[in-house]
Amino acid sequence: MIKKAKNSSSKISQTHTGILVLENKKVFKGIGIGYEGVATGEVCFNTSLTGYQEIISDPSYAGQIINFTFPHIGNVGTNHEDHESDKIWTRGVIFNSEITNPSNYRSFLHLDYWLKKNKIIGITGLDTRNLTNFIRDKGAPKGTICYSNKGKFSINKLTNTTIKWSGLKNLDLAEVVSTRKNYIWKGLKTWKKGTGFEKNKKKSLHVVAIDYGIKKNILRYFSNFNCKVTVVPCKTSAEKIMSLKPNGIFLSNGPGDPAATGKYAINIIKDLIKKNLPIFGICLGHQILALALGGKTKKMKLGHRGANHPVKNLIHDNVEITSQNHGFEVVKETLPKNIEVTHKSLFDGSIEGIRLKNQPVFSVQYHPESNPGPQDSVYLFQEFIHNIKRNAKKKRH
DSSP states (O other), rough: OOBOOOSSSBBBBOOOOOOOOOOOOEEEEEEEEESSSSEEEEEEEEOOOOOHHHHTTTTBBBBBEEEEESSOSSSSSSSSSSOSSSSSOBOOOEEEEOOOOOOOOOOOBBBBHHHTTTTTTESSSOOOHHHHHHHHHHHHHEEEEOOOOOOOOOOHHHHHHHHHHHSSSSOOHHHHHHHOEEEEEOOOOOOOTTTOOOOOOOOOOEEEEEESSSSSHHHHHHHHHEEEEEEEEEEOOOHHHHHHOEEEEEOOOOSSSSSHHHHHHHHHHHHHHHHTOOOETTTTTHHHHHHHOOEEEEEEEEEEEEEEEEEEEETTTTTEEEEEEEEEEGGGGOOOTTTTEEETTTTTTOOEEEEESSSSSSEEESSSTOOOSOOTTHHHHHHHHHHHHHHHHHHHH
């Protein structure tokens, strides 16, 4: 939870109004921006060159403080179209350079004001390279970010707050960010220059999306492929999902530890697999699917966060450049024999995709909806739609 900052007798400097304190008492100082307050989370880094608004508004960053390695964040402002969620769950943001005035025809609000509006604490002027190197060498640490206009901070208090926080391991955040009730996506397609968001008027297929922290651009891609999408809370039973008469099931991205979310999600997904419907999972949805199929997951030292991650497609023998955001991974050695690994990371060899050998069930670790990032992997939506149509044809015969 974000708390209002309180004054402390331990003064750092009048010129430093922002501070980041890590669990090992390492301190980074800078200039506070955005919302004035205190927040604790896991400190990670993202290497993307563009798309900071989409990144910050991605629910998968719940419980995290994002350190941007690209120095010029904020130079295109913020707009009305690039929100990936109606509520921002990111705990805090860290930038290297001061935010310049926005220069983009789509901009409606300076990033600093947007951060204030969404109650996100930020720091600029911080040595992001030093922080990134620390995370690379030591792993993603717990940290507390603080912005106080008076420049007074209690290092001991902030350190204690950091240490007391449980961290992301064993933490179910999907339940926190998930929708509270069913809703039907309004049918907007992906944004295009000149026309903006067009509405999908053809709804020949029905996809039920289980919301573990779903991004809006995923829903837009389903609209591109003429789907009606019903979004349901993460704890919705298989029986209730089947009562909606879906043609396919989608397992969304989301934050937190998949094993913690799996305590209720695994049985739901197991029941859905028995219905022989096409299933497609992304990110957390991929991890939970692996758990439901008998595999295990573990926390990564660094995680993958950026828009330039090379992934080898083992089925088609080609390389995709992908957008990623995850801190947990599926353990290859735990997967049963009826699961085929379809994709792997060319950075560290970790699993990036799986499929069930005898059913139209598959998932990927990365983000094919490409907001932000390259569009190399949009074909995965097409494969899911193909599975749905083929499955429907089988049922007719």
